[in-house]
Amino acid sequence: MEKELDKHLEETMNTHGVLGTLCADQHGLCLGAKGSVSTDAAGMVTRLSELAGQLDPSSEEDPIVCIESDASTLMIKKHDDVTMAIHKAKVPT
Amino acid sequence: MSKVDGLYGIAITDRDGVPVLKVSNEHAPEMALRPGFLVTFSMAADQGSKMGLGKNQRIVCMYSAYQVVHFNKAPLMVTLVANSTANTGMILSLEDELTDALQDLRQAVDVA
Numbered sequence: 001m002e003k004e005l006d007k008h009l010e011e012t013m014n015t016h017g018v019l020g021t022l023c024a025d026q027h028g029l030c031l032g033a034k035g036s037v038s039t040d041a042a043g044m045v046t047r048l049s050e051l052a053g054q055l056d057p058s059s060e061e062d063p064i065v066c067i068e069s070d071a072s073t074l075m076i077k078k079h080d081d082v083t084m085a086i087h088k089a090k091v092p093t
Numbered sequence: 094m095s096k097v098d099g100l101y102g103i104a105i106t107d108r109d110g111v112p113v114l115k116v117s118n119e120h121a122p123e124m125a126l127r128p129g130f131l132v133t134f135s136m137a138a139d140q141g142s143k144m145g146l147g148k149n150q151r152i153v154c155m156y157s158a159y160q161v162v163h164f165n166k167a168p169l170m171v172t173l174v175a176n177s178t179a180n181t182g183m184i185l186s187l188e189d190e191l192t193d194a195l196q197d198l199r200q201a202v203d204v205a
Contacts, residue, residue, distance in 0.1 A: 028182025043182020050180075 002032060009034045012086065019072060020087040036087050037074075045085045049078040094118070096187065099179030101159075104172045105195065106131050107202050113169065114198065122159060125174045134163040135170050151188070153181060164188050166195055168202045 005023060009032050012021045020035030028043035052063045065076040068090075076085045094100050094116060102117030102125070110132030117126055124130055134152055141149030152163040156177060162184045164171040171191055173184055 024182065028180040029185075030182070040186055043180050043184070043186050047180050047183055 005032050017089045017091065018086060019089055022085040024083045024085075026081040026083075031082070037085055041085070045076050046078075046083045049076050049083050052076075053078070097175065097179060097183045099176035100173060100184065101176065102126055102174040103191075104131055104174075105198060106135075106170050106172065108132075108135050108168055108170065110135060110170075113202065117174070120176070121174055125159065125161065126172075131170065131172050134161070134172060135165075138163065138165040138170070151185065153185075155181075160184075164191065166192060166199075169195055169199055171195070 009021050009023065012018055013034050018035070020033070020037035022033040022037040022039070022041060022045060023031040024042035024046045025031055026046070028046040030039040030042035033039045033042070048065055048067075049062065052065045053059075056063070062078040067074040067076075070090075072087060072089050074085060074087050076083060078084075094103060102115070102121035104112055104117075104126050105114040106112050106128065110128035110130075112126075112128065112131075115126060137152055138149045141152065148165070150165055152161075152165075154161040154163075158177055160175050160177050160179060160181060162173045162175070162181065171188075173187070175184055
Protein backbone atom coordinates (compact mmCIF):
# COMPACT_ATOMS: atom_id res chain seq x y z
CA MET A 1 0.00 0.00 0.00
CA GLU A 2 2.84 2.35 0.81
CA LYS A 3 5.10 1.27 -2.05
CA GLU A 4 4.49 4.42 -4.08
CA LEU A 5 5.16 6.70 -1.11
CA ASP A 6 8.23 4.68 -0.19
CA LYS A 7 9.53 5.07 -3.74
CA HIS A 8 9.09 8.85 -3.61
CA LEU A 9 10.79 9.07 -0.22
CA GLU A 10 13.66 6.99 -1.56
CA GLU A 11 13.99 9.29 -4.60
CA THR A 12 14.07 12.28 -2.26
CA MET A 13 16.79 10.63 -0.20
CA ASN A 14 18.87 10.20 -3.35
CA THR A 15 18.93 13.97 -3.84
CA HIS A 16 22.29 15.47 -2.99
CA GLY A 17 22.50 16.75 0.57
CA VAL A 18 19.30 15.17 1.85
CA LEU A 19 19.86 13.47 5.20
CA GLY A 20 16.32 12.40 5.97
CA THR A 21 12.68 12.70 4.97
CA LEU A 22 9.38 12.23 6.73
CA CYS A 23 5.78 12.20 5.60
CA ALA A 24 2.92 12.61 8.11
CA ASP A 25 -0.86 12.71 7.88
CA GLN A 26 -3.22 15.33 9.33
CA HIS A 27 -3.34 13.49 12.67
CA GLY A 28 0.41 13.73 13.13
CA LEU A 29 0.89 10.05 12.39
CA CYS A 30 3.91 8.99 10.39
CA LEU A 31 3.20 7.69 6.88
CA GLY A 32 6.86 7.09 6.10
CA ALA A 33 10.27 8.18 7.25
CA LYS A 34 13.80 7.63 6.00
CA GLY A 35 17.26 8.59 7.15
CA SER A 36 17.93 11.02 9.96
CA VAL A 37 14.31 12.01 10.64
CA SER A 38 12.73 9.85 13.30
CA THR A 39 9.14 8.59 13.02
CA ASP A 40 8.57 10.12 16.47
CA ALA A 41 8.92 13.58 14.94
CA ALA A 42 5.73 13.23 12.86
CA GLY A 43 3.48 14.83 15.47
CA MET A 44 5.78 17.78 16.04
CA VAL A 45 6.36 18.36 12.33
CA THR A 46 2.62 18.47 11.69
CA ARG A 47 2.01 20.75 14.65
CA LEU A 48 4.78 23.17 13.62
CA SER A 49 3.26 23.48 10.17
CA GLU A 50 -0.20 24.12 11.66
CA LEU A 51 1.12 26.80 14.00
CA ALA A 52 3.04 28.52 11.21
CA GLY A 53 -0.14 28.60 9.15
CA GLN A 54 -1.93 30.40 11.98
CA LEU A 55 0.49 33.31 11.69
CA ASP A 56 -1.24 34.35 8.49
CA PRO A 57 -4.74 32.84 8.36
CA SER A 58 -5.68 34.87 5.28
CA SER A 59 -2.98 33.25 3.18
CA GLU A 60 -4.30 30.70 0.68
CA GLU A 61 -1.17 28.63 0.66
CA ASP A 62 0.39 26.75 3.58
CA PRO A 63 3.77 28.21 4.58
CA ILE A 64 7.12 26.49 4.26
CA VAL A 65 8.79 26.21 7.66
CA CYS A 66 12.60 26.19 7.75
CA ILE A 67 14.42 25.32 10.95
CA GLU A 68 18.10 26.05 10.53
CA SER A 69 20.92 24.82 12.68
CA ASP A 70 24.68 25.12 12.24
CA ALA A 71 25.00 21.99 10.17
CA SER A 72 21.62 21.39 8.59
CA THR A 73 18.16 22.65 7.74
CA LEU A 74 14.79 21.06 8.33
CA MET A 75 12.15 22.14 5.82
CA ILE A 76 8.49 21.43 6.48
CA LYS A 77 5.63 21.90 4.05
CA LYS A 78 1.99 20.94 4.28
CA HIS A 79 -0.07 20.16 1.21
CA ASP A 80 -3.73 19.20 1.66
CA ASP A 81 -3.70 16.63 4.49
CA VAL A 82 -0.06 15.58 4.15
CA THR A 83 2.93 17.24 5.80
CA MET A 84 6.40 16.58 4.44
CA ALA A 85 9.70 17.25 6.18
CA ILE A 86 13.12 17.18 4.55
CA HIS A 87 16.31 17.28 6.57
CA LYS A 88 19.14 18.64 4.47
CA ALA A 89 22.79 19.23 5.19
CA LYS A 90 24.02 22.77 4.80
CA VAL A 91 26.44 23.29 1.97
CA PRO A 92 29.65 24.74 3.44
CA THR A 93 30.42 28.19 2.08
CA MET B 94 -1.63 18.32 29.72
CA SER B 95 -0.89 21.75 28.34
CA LYS B 96 1.78 20.29 26.05
CA VAL B 97 -0.83 19.09 23.57
CA ASP B 98 -3.72 21.26 22.42
CA GLY B 99 -7.02 19.52 22.87
CA LEU B 100 -5.80 17.04 25.50
CA TYR B 101 -8.61 16.83 28.05
CA GLY B 102 -7.53 14.22 30.55
CA ILE B 103 -4.95 11.66 31.59
CA ALA B 104 -5.71 8.66 33.79
CA ILE B 105 -3.18 6.22 35.20
CA THR B 106 -4.85 3.08 36.45
CA ASP B 107 -4.03 -0.47 37.41
CA ARG B 108 -5.12 -3.44 35.32
CA ASP B 109 -8.58 -3.41 36.85
CA GLY B 110 -9.23 0.19 35.92
CA VAL B 111 -8.84 1.46 39.48
CA PRO B 112 -7.44 4.99 39.17
CA VAL B 113 -4.00 5.66 40.67
CA LEU B 114 -3.68 9.19 39.33
CA LYS B 115 -6.11 11.24 37.29
CA VAL B 116 -6.05 14.75 35.83
CA SER B 117 -8.64 16.37 33.62
CA ASN B 118 -10.15 19.67 32.65
CA GLU B 119 -13.76 20.73 32.21
CA HIS B 120 -13.87 19.44 28.62
CA ALA B 121 -13.11 15.84 29.52
CA PRO B 122 -16.12 13.53 29.20
CA GLU B 123 -16.81 12.22 32.66
CA MET B 124 -17.67 8.73 31.43
CA ALA B 125 -14.28 8.32 29.76
CA LEU B 126 -12.43 8.56 33.06
CA ARG B 127 -14.50 6.02 34.95
CA PRO B 128 -12.99 2.64 35.90
CA GLY B 129 -15.68 0.81 33.92
CA PHE B 130 -14.56 2.51 30.72
CA LEU B 131 -10.83 2.41 31.40
CA VAL B 132 -10.73 -1.31 32.17
CA THR B 133 -11.98 -2.13 28.66
CA PHE B 134 -8.65 -0.95 27.24
CA SER B 135 -6.78 -3.16 29.63
CA MET B 136 -8.81 -6.10 28.34
CA ALA B 137 -8.33 -5.02 24.74
CA ALA B 138 -4.56 -4.81 25.28
CA ASP B 139 -4.56 -8.35 26.69
CA GLN B 140 -6.52 -9.62 23.70
CA GLY B 141 -4.33 -7.65 21.30
CA SER B 142 -1.25 -9.34 22.73
CA LYS B 143 -2.67 -12.72 21.69
CA MET B 144 -2.63 -12.00 17.97
CA GLY B 145 0.87 -13.34 17.46
CA LEU B 146 2.34 -9.86 16.92
CA GLY B 147 3.97 -9.51 20.30
CA LYS B 148 2.88 -7.48 23.32
CA ASN B 149 0.31 -4.80 22.57
CA GLN B 150 1.94 -1.46 23.42
CA ARG B 151 -0.56 1.22 22.43
CA ILE B 152 -4.17 1.53 21.36
CA VAL B 153 -5.60 4.57 19.59
CA CYS B 154 -9.38 4.88 19.37
CA MET B 155 -10.89 7.63 17.25
CA TYR B 156 -14.45 8.73 17.93
CA SER B 157 -16.44 11.49 16.26
CA ALA B 158 -15.84 13.98 19.08
CA TYR B 159 -12.95 12.47 21.02
CA GLN B 160 -9.92 10.28 20.71
CA VAL B 161 -8.56 7.93 23.36
CA VAL B 162 -4.92 6.88 23.41
CA HIS B 163 -3.90 4.06 25.68
CA PHE B 164 -0.40 2.99 26.70
CA ASN B 165 0.12 -0.47 28.13
CA LYS B 166 2.68 -0.03 30.90
CA ALA B 167 1.89 -3.16 32.86
CA PRO B 168 1.04 -3.29 35.73
CA LEU B 169 -0.13 0.27 35.04
CA MET B 170 -2.30 1.53 32.20
CA VAL B 171 -2.13 5.10 30.95
CA THR B 172 -5.15 6.52 29.15
CA LEU B 173 -5.25 9.93 27.48
CA VAL B 174 -8.51 11.49 26.34
CA ALA B 175 -8.44 14.31 23.81
CA ASN B 176 -10.50 16.11 21.24
CA SER B 177 -10.82 14.24 17.94
CA THR B 178 -8.96 17.09 16.19
CA ALA B 179 -5.98 16.97 18.57
CA ASN B 180 -2.63 15.92 17.15
CA THR B 181 -2.45 12.16 17.73
CA GLY B 182 1.27 12.07 16.96
CA MET B 183 1.97 14.62 19.70
CA ILE B 184 -0.11 12.61 22.16
CA LEU B 185 1.85 9.47 21.28
CA SER B 186 5.10 11.35 21.77
CA LEU B 187 4.13 11.92 25.43
CA GLU B 188 4.72 8.23 26.10
CA ASP B 189 8.41 8.55 26.95
CA GLU B 190 7.80 11.39 29.39
CA LEU B 191 4.96 9.57 31.08
CA THR B 192 6.98 6.34 31.32
CA ASP B 193 9.63 8.15 33.38
CA ALA B 194 6.97 9.48 35.71
CA LEU B 195 5.47 6.01 36.18
CA GLN B 196 8.44 4.45 37.95
CA ASP B 197 7.38 5.50 41.45
CA LEU B 198 3.71 4.75 40.82
CA ARG B 199 4.58 1.28 39.55
CA GLN B 200 6.07 0.38 42.90
CA ALA B 201 2.82 1.32 44.66
CA VAL B 202 0.82 -1.03 42.45
CA ASP B 203 3.35 -3.85 42.71
CA VAL B 204 3.27 -3.74 46.50
CA ALA B 205 -0.53 -3.72 46.47
